Amino acid sequence: MNFKLVYIYFLYLSVPGDLGNQLEAKLDKPSVVHYLCSKKTDSYFTLWLNLELLLPVIIDCWIDNIRLVYNRTSKITEPPDGVDIRVPGFGQTFSLEFLDPSKRSVGDNNRIPVISSVKIRDQQRSAVSTNWMLPYNYTWPSDKVFVSTPTTNYTLRDYQKFYRDIDFEDGWLMRQDTEPLVYQMTPPGVRIHCLFGTGVETPDSFHYESFPDKEPKILYSDGDGTVNLQSALQCQKWVDMQKQEVVIFELSGNEHIQMLSNDTTISYVKKLLFDL
Numbered sequence: 001m002n003f004k005l006v007y008i009y010f011l012y013l014s015v016p017g018d019l020g021n022q023l024e025a026k027l028d029k030p031s032v033v034h035y036l037c038s039k040k041t042d043s044y045f046t047l048w049l050n051l052e053l054l055l056p057v058i059i060d061c062w063i064d065n066i067r068l069v070y071n072r073t074s075k076i077t078e079p080p081d082g083v084d085i086r087v088p089g090f091g092q093t094f095s096l097e098f099l100d101p102s103k104r105s106v107g108d109n110n111r112i113p114v115i116s117s118v119k120i121r122d123q124q125r126s127a128v129s130t131n132w133m134l135p136y137n138y139t140w141p142s143d144k145v146f147v148s149t150p151t152t153n154y155t156l157r158d159y160q161k162f163y164r165d166i167d168f169e170d171g172w173l174m175r176q177d178t179e180p181l182v183y184q185m186t187p188p189g190v191r192i193h194c195l196f197g198t199g200v201e202t203p204d205s206f207h208y209e210s211f212p213d214k215e216p217k218i219l220y221s222d223g224d225g226t227v228n229l230q231s232a233l234q235c236q237k238w239v240d241m242q243k244q245e246v247v248i249f250e251l252s253g254n255e256h257i258q259m260l261s262n263d264t265t266i267s268y269v270k271k272l273l274f275d276l
Contacts, residue, residue, distance in 0.1 A: 022088050022095035023048040025065055029082030037061035044086065049099035059119065068126040070170040075177050077128055118213065131171045132178040134159070138185065139234050149211040166212045185234065187242040193272065194247065195265060196232035197224030197254035204228060226256035 024044040032039050036057060047053070053062040068077035079085050089095050124130050135146060137156040147154040147162065154162045163172035202223030206216040222229040239246045249268065251259050259265050 020096065021048075022046065022099055023066070024086050024088050026084045026086075027065070027082060028084075029080070033060050033064045037064065044084075044088075047085070063120065063123045067123045068128075070126070070174060072170070072173060075173075077126065077174075117215065125168050125171060128174050128178060131174045132182075134175070135228075135231070136179070136183065138183065139231060144205075146205050147211075147216075148205070148207045150209065152211075185237060187238040187244075187246075189242055189244060191244045192235060192238060192246045193249065193268075194232070194235040195249045195251060195259070195268065196227065196229070197251045197256060197259050198222055198229055198232075199253040200225040200255050202226065202228050224251075224254060224256040224259065 023046075025041075025047040026044045027038055027041045029039050034057060038061070047062070047066055053059065064080065065083050067080060069080055070077050087095055135144065135156055137144075140156055142157050143155050145153045145155050152165070159175060160172050163169050163175075200223060201220040202225050203218050204221035205219045207219065208214065208216045223232065233248075235246060236248060239248075251262060251264060254262055254265070
């Protein structure tokens, strides 16, 4: 009797993203924003996450190095002139598991208390994902007010005016570049498992007494602390739009990052893997 062994391989591809993995930089800059900032380095150094770079004054150097510059001709974002960015061990997992040599895990990546939201906003604005992930008027009511001031209410129809008023028109251009990619909400045509957290206060809209250079009052709705429930439930629309199964699974009381280490989440994923 002859036996034939068949090996089945499953490919796991890890693509580094914003804040969730280590980044290294090498500098040869034409200028710097502060005399304490390094203009040129002989080798790569840890750019994210290095807590020493987030100290007062030094953080200005860090922001100028990690920010992105939007090219209106090519419609892509690039590092500033003279800043070369790389992901250490690209394709491996160690740069995702720990963000810096002190072994701070991915769960700490957005909770750094020394960073003022006003201070960090130039860097955050420059990320395409920040503009791309703002609410869309096909998932939220088009008259939804997401920012209010004593003189103006900005709805989902007012993004162009909003970007102009905060003096960041590149944000509007980036939004236009990426909006068509998701606007149709085309179902992917494969089995989908939508796991989402609920029961955690999640920013819903922002009221500014002094716009836009002071901290706003935040109004909350249900969600996981990052993703609003109204957005998370959008995958329900795919149930009747594709023949493949769409599974909706609520994780009550689970925060956006913490749900990744939740026993229920881990058990759910293990069951899927073993049943393949």
